[in-house]
Structures are given as structure tokens and as C-alpha cells.
Amino acid sequence: MNQNFSRPDTAHDGSAVMDALDKQLVDAEADSLPPPQPPVLRSRRARFVLGASLVLIAFNLRPLFSSLSVLLPEVMDETGLSTTGASLLTTLPVLCLGLFAPFAPKLAQRYGAERTLLGALILLVIGTGLRGLESVPLLFTATFLAGAAIAIGNVLLPGLVKRDFPQSAAIMTGLYTMALCGGSAGAAGLTLPIEHLLTGSWSGALAAWAVPAMIVVLIWTPQALGSRQQVSHNAFRVTGLWRDRLAWQVTFFMGLQSALAYCVFGWLAPILRERGFDATTAGALVSVSVMAQVVTCLAVPSFAVRQKNQCAVNIALVAAATVALLGILFAPTSTVVFWAILQGIGQGGLIAAAMTVIVLRSPDSLACGGASVRHGAGRGLCAGRRRPVAGRAYPWLDGQFPGHRLPVRGAGDRCRDCRAWRWPRAACRRKD
Template structure:
């Protein structure tokens, strides 16, 4: 692949959190217009709805992890089958994300978000039926909904709250982490109340149902768009730097979803009580907030992001090894460190998409490439962890996989962190009629 990158101009100080947001509808003509809110209260309610939607995008991953032993025991699902189940929603993030911009152009981002939230709620509720085929189908349905929401929610935040994008991004980020932490920490207590693993998994449909009632009137009252794609980006898929950004996104995500999918079972195998294991995962996820919020502002002020990316990979990987092998009394310490490293990696992967792009159209397409290819690649991580457990009877050899992913992520992160622009350009394909 030729290295078509060109030097990037120096980066001025900016509201780095808001800069993370990539507009998935950037190519639309006419550009989508922000809604006209009747009052400040209406705007605040809309913003709160977006934050609540974000909260619902992560319990699907973390709630299953803490109950994986109960699910496999009750259903007879093999370890290989459990691996496929944990990897399936991550695959969905890559496969269905590219459809989001076109759906938004046709029907409006708000309506598509509402439809995705409805599918997510239905898929989550269907996990209450103790059937293996239905468990896979419901996970596929919910994973597809999350994929579309992942793409459109930041776009809506950027469009409707341009003057407070950084604040809204902070709330959005904290809601994502809170949802993941709640899924890890509260699912087992819910199981003790519900009396079954299926009831505990299905209970996470309740927050989604509540947001539907709040968000539906706002989404359905939004104006229908009359837009089409009026730009295209050429040269992106042949660019070496674009692939480094994409692979960095995928490899760091593979580490993240290994934590979501398998950290609780790893800790339970080490002798931790199920509720304690879930609490440790919750602690690690909440620690991600620290660097999710701090790293963008720090990273964009560096001459390049190579050291930031490599350092965060090293921290996240070393902490994972600590969680697997260090004395059990040190596990909470390693959990916090892993969260700090992983949260910073998530932010760093998003910020390099913007910093490596010469314009907003390229950023939107590079984001689509990084998510589409990256998340499919990321699914290999949790899939292989489960297969290694099945083949060896232990999670110990998964450490080799973690180190391999970490080394590869550091290599790609070093390349993606160079102060260059991808060698792609935006081409207009005509004016709006």
C-alpha cells in the first residue's frame, strides 16, 4: 500500500472532547438542519434523551459476561458456542455501522435512532426466553441496533449542540461507561431478585423502554429529510495511514471487548465470587471515564500522538496481565489501571480519526472504514479467548493473545499517531436539486 500521507498543519488548542465527534451525515446535501426547540426545557429534554440512549448501548455486552457460567450450564452451550455469542455483537458493530448514514439521509437521524432503540429493547427483552437459537438471534438484533446508534448518536450531538459539544460529549462518554459498569455490577443482584439468568438479562430492556417513551415524541416530530449524498472520498482505501488508523481502532477494541466478554469469567476462575467479579469489572469500566475525558485534550496538544498511543496500549495490556496473574489482593488496583489505559485508548482511537483527516468529509469516511473493518477485526479477540479456554481448559494461555494484540495495537498506534494526513481527497458529485 503506498504511503500517500502528507504533512498536517500544527494543531491549535481546541475543545478536544467535541473534536472527537464525527458527523456521519457530512456528505448530505442539503446538510441536515438542527431542530428548532420550542424552549430551553425542550432542548434539555432532548439532550437528556440522547445521554439516556447512550447508557443503553453497553449493558448488552457486560451483562452477559458476568452470567456466562450460568448461561452455559443452564443451556448446555459449549465454550466455543459462548465464544461465538460474546463475539457476535462486536461483529455487528462492524457489519451494520456502514448502513447508518444512508438510513439517516432517507428517514432522518432521530427516527433511525428511535427505531434502533426499539430493536435494541426488543432484542434485549427476547433474551428472557431460555432458548439458545433465540439468544443468538436477539443478540444479533440488539448488536445491529447498537451499531447504527454508535454512528448516529455522535452526529446528532454535534449537529444539535454545536455550542456545547464538548460538554455533551462528556455526558455521552460517561453514560456509555455507566451503562457498561451497571451491566457488570448490577446483573447478578438482579438475577437474585428475578430468580433466573434469563430474567436478569431481559431486565436491561427496562431502561430502553423508558427512553422510548421519552424520546419517541421528539423523534417523530422531527422534519423528514430531503437529502442525498453529494460528495465522495477517493484514495482512502489505498492509503497506508488510513489502514493504520483502522487497525489501531480494531486492535484496541479487541482488547476492550476481551475485557467486556471474558474478564468476569477469568476472575471467577481465579476464585472470586460471582458478584465480586462483576464488581471488579464495573470498577475497571468506570475508571475508563478518567482518561476518556482527559486524553483528547492532552493528545491534541502533542506534536504527534505516537507516544500517547503506545503508552496507553502498554498500560492496558500490562494491567490485563496483572488481572490474570498478579496476587488476588492486587486485582482492584490492576482493574483501575486497566480501565485508565483502555479508556484512554478508546479516546485516542477516535481522536486520531479526526487528526489524520484533511477535512470533515474524509473524517466521516475514515470513521466508517475504521468502525466497519475495525470492529469486525475486534471480534476476533473475544472469540479466540473463549476458544483458547475450550482447547486448553484454562484462561492462562489467553495471555499470549493479549500480548500479541497489545504489540500489534502499539505498532499500528505508532503509525496512526504520526503528524500526517491521509492521502485521500473529497470530490463533489453534484449540487442538490
């Protein structure tokens, strides 16, 4: 079997080439050991439980980021953590996304996607719970463990959606992307009230987010252990992505929109507090911004699949998110609520658009997982590179905040990558 696609002699236009590629894709998949198929679900109830479980899992993949941001000043004051240390702490889980994403497909091939995801959830519970111990080294260790778990979940979820809900991929993508936003918003808005409930214990408030993760573990365990799907020890390999220019554009698009999103999760609340808002109000504003993402998380996937070219929509979302973030940073404080909502609408649309591309342009769950690995790495590299810059810019907020260069630069990069919406399919092949 050829490792690369060859150009047919009779193809003289783009459509003929793509038709030939599709034929080769079918041949590549028609192997003696086909890609894993979805488990047979006997009832609508089983499908509902599976879909709800995936949504709940997605909800638990984001509190790690936004729960710390609203308590960051308290953590720095009580532990003596420097601004550089705080920046590294908030960047660590983002770096884990790129570091551990490549291991997810290999683990899924060896143990099965459901069991691998269960292990990641258990690791997430452990990492989140360890944040309850008031120790800076343990705080970094716990964040590292939880970040590794989230990296695995980020890769496996799109593949499970593609495998188990092929006919409703856009709807499911919107739902679990909405759950990602809901987890961020819930953590941003509820962490401070939890801290007050625990008589000012910031460590207890951070560890409290292990509770919903534990609930999801209990729900997912019988489904993971009861899965009869065969585990393949003959590894598949996704080819065609690493040499594809448009696939790289999608990767950088995912990474750049994540850079802005994680800067919002990690530093928007401290910045708002520097602008004069109290801690509870700052957390509520971040929560409002993230909750506004729900609208576009649901609307954009359904709209995007009906368009031949989404460049105009993409540029509009970039403009909305960037202008709104500048408004949050520099506009009068009386208008911050408006800018927070607009920023959420733009950012949520960008997240949903990026996730929709991964799910819809992948021919099966294996290719989807391979694409998720690339995009997880891109997310970790791009977001991890810019988030420390936002942290170092934080102390100079008093009227001359230099971080305005970050969203402007990110907007230009993302506009440049608008052509990524024509990402071609990739072949899914078994290693020789």
C-alpha cells in the same frame, strides 16, 4: 468535479499541500445541495435535552456485552452451551458492528439520522427483551438483532455530536464515551443482583436491560419525530478515506483497542471466577474496571485536542491497559483490585482517544459518519477475530492461561498505529 485531490504545481512542502487540500475541501462542500445542517435549537433547554438524550442513548449501547459475561457460566450450565458456542455468542454482537455499520449512513440519508437512530433503539429493545426467553436459538437471534442496532448507533452518534455540538465536540465526546463505559459498568455490576432479585432467572436478568432502552425510546421519540431537518435523497459520498494510509491506521487502532475491550467485557468475569472469586465479586471487579474508564474518558479528549502529537500519551495508555490486564490474569489475587482500576484507566483512555480522532478530524457530520463506518468495520473485524480466541483459551486457565499472548500482541499492534493521530481531513462530496 474531480474525484481525487490533485497536487498543486506550486506546492513543495507538506504545509502547502495541506492548505491546498483545505481549499478543495471547501469547494467540495460548497455544492448546490450542502451537507445537512444542525436543527435550529431555540433554547439552552433544547440543547441540554438533546445532549442528555445522546448521552443516555450511548449508555444503552453497551449492556448487551457485559451483562452476558457475568452470567456466562450459569447460561452454559443451564442450556448445555459449549465453550465454542459461548464464544460465538459473545462474539456475535461484535461481528454485527462490522457487518451493519455500512448501512447506517444510507439509512440516515433516506430517513434522517434522528429517525434512523429511533429505529435502532426500538430494535435494541426488541433484541434485548427477547433474551428473556430461555431458548438458545432465540438467544442467538436476540443477540444478533441487538448487535445490529448497536452497530447503527455507534455510527450515528459521532455524526450527531459533530453536527449539533461543533463548538463543544471534545466535551460531548467525553460525555458520551463516559456513558458507554457507564453502561458497561452498570451491566457488569448489577446483572447478578438483578438475577438474585428474580430468584435466579438468568434470562430475566438479561432481559431487564430492555427497560432503560425503552425509557430512552420514550425520551427520543418526540425529538426524532419532531425533527424538521430535510432528508437528502441525493446521497453524499465521503472520498479520500479508503486510499489514505493514516486513515487505515486509525481504523486498525480502533479495531485493536476494541478487541481488548470486548475481551474484557466478554471473558474477564468468567476468568476471575476461575481464579477463585465468586460470581458477585467477579462482576463487581469488572464493574470497577469499567468505571475507572470514566476518569480518562473525560480527561483524554480535552487533553488530546491541545497536543500536536499524541503518540506518547497513546503508548502510555496501551502500556497501562496491557500490563494491568496481565496483572489481572497472573498477579496474586490480593492485588486484582489495583490491576482492575489501572486496566480501566488505560482502556478508557484508548476508547476516548479513538473516538476523539473520529470527531475532531472530520470536517462535518457526513465525513464523521463515513469515518465511523470504517472504524465500525475495523472494530468488528479485529475484535471479532480475537474474541473467539479468548473464548477458546478460557478452559485452560488453570495456571497456564495462554491468552496472555492476546493483550501483548494487541499492544504491539496499537503502538505500531500511533501515527494515526495525524489523520488528515477527508472531502465530503455528493454522488454524481
